[in-house]
Each structure stands twice: as structure tokens, then as C-alpha cells.
Amino acid sequence: MASKELKKFTREEVEQHNTEDSLWIIIDGRVFDVTRFRNLHPGGPTVFFDEGIPGGDATEAFFGLHRFDVLEKPQYQRLQIGVIDGEEPTIQGGILRGKVSQVPYAEPSWLADGYYSPYFKESHRKLHKAVREFVDNIVYPDAQERELDGKRPSQSVLDKMTEVELHAMRMGPGKHLKGRTLMGGIVKPEEFDYFHELIINQEIARCGARGYGDGLQAGCVIGLPPVLNFGSPELKARVVPEVLSAKKFICLAVSEAYAGSDVFGLQTTATKTEDGKHWIISGTKKWITNGTFADYFTVGCKTEDGFTVILVERGEGVNTKPIKTSYSSTAGTAYITFDKVKVPVENTLGEEGGGIFVMLSNFNHERWVMCCTSARSQRAITEECMKWVNQRKAFGKPLHSLAVVRSKLAGMIQRSESVQNWLENITYQMCNMSYKEQASKLAGPIAFLKSYSTQSAQLTAADAVQIFGGRGITQTGMGRFVEHYHRTVTFDALLGGAEDVLSDLGVRQAMRTMPKNTKL
Numbered sequence: 126m127a128s129k130e131l132k133k134f135t136r137e138e139v140e141q142h143n144t145e146d147s148l149w150i151i152i153d154g155r156v157f158d159v160t161r162f163r164n165l166h167p168g169g170p171t172v173f174f175d176e177g178i179p180g181g182d183a184t185e186a187f188f189g190l191h192r193f194d195v196l197e198k199p200q201y202q203r204l205q206i207g208v209i210d211g212e213e214p215t216i217q218g219g220i221l222r223g224k225v226s227q228v229p230y231a232e233p234s235w236l237a238d239g240y241y242s243p244y245f246k247e248s249h250r251k252l253h254k255a256v257r258e259f260v261d262n263i264v265y266p267d268a269q270e271r272e273l274d275g276k277r278p279s280q281s282v283l284d285k286m287t288e289v290e291l292h293a294m295r296m297g298p299g300k301h302l303k304g305r306t307l308m309g310g311i312v313k314p315e316e317f318d319y320f321h322e323l324i325i326n327q328e329i330a331r332c333g334a335r336g337y338g339d340g341l342q343a344g345c346v347i348g349l350p351p352v353l354n355f356g357s358p359e360l361k362a363r364v365v366p367e368v369l370s371a372k373k374f375i376c377l378a379v380s381e382a383y384a385g386s387d388v389f390g391l392q393t394t395a396t397k398t399e400d401g402k403h404w405i406i407s408g409t410k411k412w413i414t415n416g417t418f419a420d421y422f423t424v425g426c427k428t429e430d431g432f433t434v435i436l437v438e439r440g441e442g443v444n445t446k447p448i449k450t451s452y453s454s455t456a457g458t459a460y461i462t463f464d465k466v467k468v469p470v471e472n473t474l475g476e477e478g479g480g481i482f483v484m485l486s487n488f489n490h491e492r493w494v495m496c497c498t499s500a501r502s503q504r505a506i507t508e509e510c511m512k513w514v515n516q517r518k519a520f521g522k523p524l525h526s527l528a529v530v531r532s533k534l535a536g537m538i539q540r541s542e543s544v545q546n547w548l549e550n551i552t553y554q555m556c557n558m559s560y561k562e563q564a565s566k567l568a569g570p571i572a573f574l575k576s577y578s579t580q581s582a583q584l585t586a587a588d589a590v591q592i593f594g595g596r597g598i599t600q601t602g603m604g605r606f607v608e609h610y611h612r613t614v615t616f617d618a619l620l621g622g623a624e625d626v627l628s629d630l631g632v633r634q635a636m637r638t639m640p641k642n643t644k645l
């Protein structure tokens with residue numbers, strides 16, 4: 126209800142309603158009748174009789190105990206009966222619905238008032254504005270609900286993303302964008318670059334719903350590139366339009382209970398039929414994101430010639446079941462069995478035995494996307510902490526008056542700034558290098574960045590829990606985003622390669638390019 130249509134009261138009028146029979150309170154200039162609600166209040170009825178609360182201003186008490194969005198829920202909005210005459214609500218909170226946060230370090234510096242960037246141009250700023258509004262109004266509400274009920278991201282949201290070509294843009298720059306109207310025409314397909322894509326990845330990450338984030342077409346982001354880059358023209362013509370319009374879903378099925386990053390240890394086999402026209406695929410796959418609802422599976426198989434990637438369609442012999450992980454089943458994480466599945470040889474992606482090349486070419490982009498997400502998620506947690514230390518009082522003073530708390534915040538800010546700045550530098554290299562140059566020059570730096578970024582993220586998650594105390598381990602209420610982040614942050618540290626594996630890869634790549642004649 127808009128405050129204009131509400132009745133106006135003086136503070137003196139509200140003061141009269143201070144008994145069990147008529148109990149009103151003021152929160153941020155709004156008047157609430159909690160007479161009947163108090164017995165349904167999750168925090169119990171007694172709190173409404175704390176000193177100064179009945180008929181009084183409960184703003185400070187309220188915001189010390191509740192998130193802003195409590196007041197936005199329809200069931201609680203109904204409790205508002207009016208406003209205080211001559212006063213306007215001043216407190217801002219919850220999702221910003223398209224706006225840029227004014228909290229220091231809550232946004233990357235290119236978005237903060239009065240700061241500059243050599244990387245982000247007019248078209249990036251326009252795209253950012255449109256994507257933020259889209260995410261805040263359409264994706265965020267669905268993310269909060271689905272993360273809780275564990276259902277797939279709603280088809281209505283996926284369809285709206287199709288209308289503005291968000292699925293296609295999440296595949297990065299390339300030929301697949303040709304002829305598409307991106308975000309209502311804000312960016313031309315030929316000018317779309319990795320900074321545009323970075324913006325999309327980072328805006329989606331702001332939803333703070335990790336399982337949903339993966340449920341929202343992560344399978345497409347990592348499973349479709351092998352089809353786009355290595356599929357036959359006929360296969361592409363059939364599969365790509367269906368997937369980029371979210372009519373069908375795809376996932377990348379490589380890891381197994383037997384082997385993860387070690388693709389040569391995989392045990393899923395593909396053998397040719399006698400006439401050579403089909404593959405027969407048997408084996409199992411584990412931890413496959415979007416697997417429970419995928420129609421297509423980009424599968425890593427052991428073949429006579431080594432390792433081959435093949436596109437399998439859901440059908441006879443394909444079985445998927447959900448795996449319970451520490452984040453929501455909205456991600457569709459699956460255990461998959463392939464039982465003598467017959468697949469046309471035309472579904473082979475790349476050369477037979479050349480699967481490692483297909484996989485390696487996928488890794489850089491996949492890991493870079495994860496860096497975008499990790500950088501933005503840790504920044505969002507830093508913002509949660511900045512707000513909390515500002516509003517929460519301990520020993521009569523705000524939390525930020527404690528040096529130990531400020532020291533933790535300093536670490537969070539320094540880490541999220543360094544991750545973002547390194548990410549922007551790598552993104553700039555990607556924009557200027559050919560695909561081949563990226564493959565040879567950026568595998569190491571991207572591996573380092575991902576490893577560094579998830580180590581930073583885990584430190585930030587642990588410190589955030591310390592700052593929020595018990596609320597940081599509680600799934601509802603003030604610390605719910607911190608609890609969720611702390612519970613799910615390890616996904617980032619594992620997917621796309623564990624931290625130690627990636628750091629080691631970075632050093633090995635560097636040693637390979639050491640000049641032979643260098644001495645101390």
C-alpha cells in the first residue's frame with residue numbers, strides 16, 4: 126500500500142494504543158497495529174511490552190532484530206494502518222530494485238559514484254542498468270523462493286531471460302549472438318565482449334542463492350560450448366536453438382565417483398556398433414549440475430582411441446536421480462547412469478580420442494565465469510557485514526567501534542577489491558587475445574585467480590560468521606545470507622578444479638615458459 130493512501134496519525138495518538146486490547150507501534154514513520162499479530166509473532170508476544178515499545182517508536186529495536194524485507198512481505202504489510210503525519214520513511218534496505226548501493230565497497234569501483242574505469246564503456250553501463258533491473262525484479266524473487274523449496278528455476282523466469290537473450294549472452298561473445306536482439310537492442314551482437322558477460326555473471330550472483338545460481342542454466346554455460354565449438358552443423362542447428370531458448374536443457378557430464386579432474390581415469394565407456402553408425406555408452410556420472418532435468422548430456426567417455434566427448438539425449442537407458450548436497454536441489458545435482466545407451470556417431474563432439482582438447486578449451490571460460498561469481502558474492506557478503514556492524518549495537522556501541530571487527534572488515538574489503546581488479550585485468554586480456562592466445566597464455570592466470578578468489582571467499586565467509594555471531598549459523602533472519610554463503614562457499618572452491626590443483630597448474634604453466642638461459 127502506498128503511504129499516501131494511508132491514514133495519518135500524530136505520535137500522541139499512537140501513544141494512546143499501549144495496551145493488550147489495542148497495541149500499536151511505530152517503525153520508520155509507519156504505524157502498525159500488532160494487537161492480534163503479537164500472539165502470532167515469531168519472536169513471541171512479550172517483546173511488544175518491552176520498555177518504550179507499546180504505543181512508541183520501535184524502529185531501533187526492530188532493525189536490530191529483523192531484515193528490512195520482513196516489512197515488505199504481504200502478510201506483514203497488512204499490519205500497517207497508517208503513517209506519522211509529516212514524517213516520511215527514511216530507511217532503505219533489502220533488494221535495491223535496480224539501484225546502485227551507496228554502502229562503501231558494496232559495488233565494484235567502476236559503479237561507485239565519482240570513480241573511473243578504463244574498461245567499462247557506455248554500452249557496459251547501459252547493459253548493467255538493464256540487467257540489474259531485470260535481476261532484481263524478475264530473478265531475485267524466484268531465487269529466494271526456489272532456493273527454499275528446491276524446485277527448478279521457474280520456467281516463466283527462463284522464458285523472460287530468453288526474450289532478452291540472456292541465455293545466449295551467457296555463452297560469451299561469438300557467432301551464436303549474430304542476428305539476436307540483446308537486452309532489447311542495448312548492445313549490438315558484434316560489440317558484445319567479455320565485460321558485458323562479466324556484468325551478467327556478477328548481477329546474477331547478487332541474488333545470494335548459490336543452488337539457484339547453478340540451477341539457472343549453469344549446465345548450459347559449461348555443457349553447450351562443446352556443442353557450439355565442436356558439434357556438426359546439423360547437430361548445432363537442432364540443439365543450440367532449443368537450449369538457448371530454454372525449451373530444452375543441457376549439462377556437462379564428466380566427473381564420476383571414480384574420477385573427477387583426472388579425465389583419463391574415467392570409466393564410462395563408449396564402444397562402436399559393428400556397422401560403425403552408433404556408440405553404445407555405459408557407465409555412471411556423479412555431481413552433474415542440472416542433470417536431474419537435463420534433456421542433453423555432454424558426456425566424457427573412454428573410447429578405443431582414448432577420451433571422447435559425445436552428446437547424449439535423454440531416452441532409453443538414461444537415468445538421473447538427485448544427489449543431496451549442502452546447497453539446494455534447485456541446482457539439479459544428479460547421479461546419472463547410462464545403461465547401453467545407443468547414440469548416433471554424428472553426436473561426437475570433436476575428434477574421436479580428442480576429448481581432452483574439447484575439455485581443455487572449455488575450462489578457461491568456465492573458471493573465469495566462476496571468478497566473476499565468486500568476486501561478486503564475496504563483495505555482497507562484505508556489504509551484509511558493513512550494514513550489520515553499522516546497525517548492531519554491543520555494549521552500547523555500534524559493532525564497528527570494536528577494532529577487531531574493523532580489522533575483519535579491512536580483510537574482506539581488501540580481498541574483494543583485489544579479486545575484482547585482477548578479474549578485470551584478465552577480462553581485458555580475454556577481450557584482446559585470439560582464442561588460441563587465450564588458451565596458451567591465460568590458463569595459468571585464470572587458474573591462479575580462481576584459486577585465490579575462492580580462498581579469499583572462504584576467509585570472508587568465516588569472518589562474516591564471526592561478525593554475525595549466532596545469526597551467521599541461522600537459516601532465517603538477519604544472518605540468512607551469511608549462513609547460506611558460509612554453507613555453500615566450498616562449491617566455488619571445488620567446481621572447475623580444486624584450489625591446490627589450480628594453483629599447481631598456474632605454477633607448472635609458468636615454469637614451462639621460463640627462459641632456458643635465465644640464471645640468478
Ligand code: HEM
Nearest residue numbers: 157167168172173175178183186187190195201204601602
Ligand atoms: C510489524 C512489526 C513486526 C513484525 C512484522 C515482526 C516479524 C518478525 C518475524 C517475521 C520474525 C522472524 C524473523 C526470522 O527469523 O526470519 C521476528 C522475530 C523476532 N522479532 Fe519481530 N516483528 C515485529 C516487531 C518486533 C518488535 C517491535 C520487536 C522487539 C521489540 C520484535 C522482536 C523480535 C524478536 C526478539 C525476534 C526473534 C529474533 C531472532 O530469532 O533473532 N519484533 N519478528
